[in-house]
Amino acid sequence: MAKELTTQSYIDHHLTNLTCGKTPEGWSCNPYDVEQMGFWAFHVDSLFWSVFLGALFILIFKMAMPRSVSADTTPSGLQNFVEMSIEFVEDNVQSLFGSVKNKLIAPLALTVFVWILLMNLMDLIPVDFIPVLAGHLAFFFVGGPEHAWINSPESFYFKVVPTTDPNITLGMALAVFVLTIYYSIRVKGLKAFVAELTLHPFGKYLIPVNFILEMVNFIAKPISLGLRLFGNLYAGEMIFILIALMLFFSSIPIGTLGFGLHLVWALFHILIVALQAFIFMALTIAYLAMAHETEEH
Amino acid sequence: MNINATLLAQAVVMIVFVAICWKYVYPPILAVMQEREKKISDGLEAAKKADDSLEEAKLAFDKEMDQAKAEAAEILEKANARASQIVGDASSKAEAEAEKIMTSASKTIENDTNKAKEELREQMSEIIIDTTQKILGDEISPEKHDAILKKAAEEL
Numbered sequence: 195m196a197k198e199l200t201t202q203s204y205i206d207h208h209l210t211n212l213t214c215g216k217t218p219e220g221w222s223c224n225p226y227d228v229e230q231m232g233f234w235a236f237h238v239d240s241l242f243w244s245v246f247l248g249a250l251f252i253l254i255f256k257m258a259m260p261r262s263v264s265a266d267t268t269p270s271g272l273q274n275f276v277e278m279s280i281e282f283v284e285d286n287v288q289s290l291f292g293s294v295k296n297k298l299i300a301p302l303a304l305t306v307f308v309w310i311l312l313m314n315l316m317d318l319i320p321v322d323f324i325p326v327l328a329g330h331l332a333f334f335f336v337g338g339p340e341h342a343w344i345n346s347p348e349s350f351y352f353k354v355v356p357t358t359d360p361n362i363t364l365g366m367a368l369a370v371f372v373l374t375i376y377y378s379i380r381v382k383g384l385k386a387f388v389a390e391l392t393l394h395p396f397g398k399y400l401i402p403v404n405f406i407l408e409m410v411n412f413i414a415k416p417i418s419l420g421l422r423l424f425g426n427l428y429a430g431e432m433i434f435i436l437i438a439l440m441l442f443f444s445s446i447p448i449g450t451l452g453f454g455l456h457l458v459w460a461l462f463h464i465l466i467v468a469l470q471a472f473i474f475m476a477l478t479i480a481y482l483a484m485a486h487e488t489e490e491h
Numbered sequence: 492m493n494i495n496a497t498l499l500a501q502a503v504v505m506i507v508f509v510a511i512c513w514k515y516v517y518p519p520i521l522a523v524m525q526e527r528e529k530k531i532s533d534g535l536e537a538a539k540k541a542d543d544s545l546e547e548a549k550l551a552f553d554k555e556m557d558q559a560k561a562e563a564a565e566i567l568e569k570a571n572a573r574a575s576q577i578v579g580d581a582s583s584k585a586e587a588e589a590e591k592i593m594t595s596a597s598k599t600i601e602n603d604t605n606k607a608k609e610e611l612r613e614q615m616s617e618i619i620i621d622t623t624q625k626i627l628g629d630e631i632s633p634e635k636h637d638a639i640l641k642k643a644a645e646e647l
Contacts, residue, residue, distance in 0.1 A: 215495070228493075237497040244501060248508040255516045265526035280520055300521075301513035309508065361494060365501025369509070372502070 199348075201439060208321060208435050210351045211237035211359060224341075225351060239328075239352045240359040247312040247356070251305065255279075283307060283475070290479045291486075299482055302373070306366070307475040310423065313362070314467035316355045317430055318460055321438050328352040357427040357470075360420065367420030370478050374415075377485040386488070419477050426470045430463050616644040 214223040215235025228235060258276035263269075269277060283304045291299055329347035337344035344350050356362040378387045391408045392401045437459060440452030620640055 211497075213495075231495070233495050235495040235497070236500055237495070240497060241500055241504070245504055248504065252508065252511055252516055255512070255520065259520045259523065263523055265523055265530050269527075276520060277524055280517070280524065284521075298509075298513055301517035302509050304517060305505075305509045305512040309505075359497065361497035362501045364494070365498040366505050368498065369502040369505040372506075 204439060204442070205435055207348070207351065208325070208353070208431075211353045212239040212351045214238050237353070237359055237361055239354070240356045240362050243316060243354060244313065244356040244362055247316070248305075248309050251308045251312060255304075255308075279308060280304060286476060287479055290476065291483045296377070296482070296486065298373075299479060302482070303475050303479050306370075306478050307471050310357060310366075310474050311468060311471040313356045314427055314471055317358070317427060317434065317463060317467060319354065320456075321354075321431070321434050324354045325350075325352045355427060355431055357423055358431045360424045360428075363424040363427075364417070364420035366423075366474075367416040370419065370481060371416035374481050374485045377482060381486050382488055415481055419474065419481075423470050423474050426466055430459075430466055433459055434463075612644055612647050615647055616640055619643070 210225065212223065213225065213228050213231065213235050214221065215228070215231030216222075217227045217230040222231075223238070254272070255276050258272040263273065280300075283300055287300045287303055326347070329350035329352060332344055332350045332352075333347040337347070337350070353359065375387075378390075382390070391412065392398075392405050394404055394408060396404050434456070437452050437456045440455070441449050
């Protein structure tokens with residue numbers, strides 16, 4: 195049964211993920227079971243958009259360069275866009291990474307940049323379009339009174355912007371973190387890597403203190419990387435939701451003001467969308483560059 | 492903010508996408524771009540070379556042209572000299588010829604005059620003798636007074 199629409203429920207609805215996970219009674223997508231799922235739950239909506247947009251990225255970049263393209267064909271259209279992106283990434287890698295040759299960095303930076311940009315751009319789609327559409331589709335195909343989680347189109351949770359989900363941003367930061375550790379060990383050797391974490395800044399007699407200090411420094415990087423992106427996009431999304439509330443719950447003057455605000459905020463948000471994607475990419479490159487630094491500091 | 496297994500799933504998804512991009516997407520695009528860059532820089536270099544050789548060819552052409560002009564001027568001068576020489580020769584020859592013709596013509600005239608004078612002289616003496624004979628009768632015969640007559644004729 196549909197809940198009565200209130201400001202509180204509207205906001206809650208927009209901030210809740212479609213969560214599926216394992217409960218003692220088996221797999222379930224019921225939001226009332228989320229407590230029981232514990233850690234082994236998945237935000238299906240976030241993951242769906244994340245995979246969909248990642249695939250879109252691969253597809254666009256693959257399509258722009260069919261096999262028939264060679265150095266002799268004049269680039270046009272999509273190919274120009276793709277080459278521009280790659281040039282942009284190459285420039286950034288060059289300036290942050292310098293002379294170190296690592297063939298993975300540039301593709302990694304490109305993937306991170308374009309993928310996050312696409313995910314952030316989902317924020318510019320008006321907040322209710324996709325959730326309402328998805329709700330009706332889901333209700334039509336699988337819903338019914340017997341499923342508590344989808345007994346009406348409105349009861350279906352569907353969050354659209356993956357980067358407003360901390361799991362997504364921290365997941366990406368985690369992947370970068372793992373790569374950082376991998377390259378640190380590969381380039382410097384395990385001994386030097388451990389030494390870096392334990393012998394600074396106070397020398398070998400205060401190893402535990404050193405380790406704690408360095409560990410905080412070490413762990414702070416991926417966490418800040420993930421939370422920065424999440425925070426910016428979550429706040430942006432939140433403001434879009436609040437502006438949308440002006441349209442739905444208020445009188446005509448306030449609604450009109452809401453339209454204006456929505457336009458202004460969307461325009462401003464384009465900047466945040468691109469900027470946060472760029473920052474994530476730049477920091478990814480910088481952290482991996484640090485992993486390649488062999489000199490003592 | 493609830494952290495759950497989505498985080499791990501996203502990390503795995505990311506590694507998969509990065510791997511796909513790294514293996515299949517990025518290298519072919521970069522290869523095409525780098526190849527094109529090389530082609531363009533080669534092309535520019537070739538154009539520069541062509542420019543240089545064009546300059547060289549122009550210089551060589553100018554040099555050759557100057558030489559040809561000088562040669563042509565020389566030939567022209569020679570031809571002019573030769574022509575005036577020919578004309579000079581011809582006119583002097585013609586003059587000489589004219590002179591010759593004039594000389595021979597005046598000689599002929601002189602000869603004719605002399606002849607005519609001689610004839611006249613002879614006829615005159617005959618007429619005189621005839622006339623004298625008629626006047627004097629037979630007293631004077633040409634045979635007897637031949638010497639006198641001859642002398643008279645010479646004096647005429």
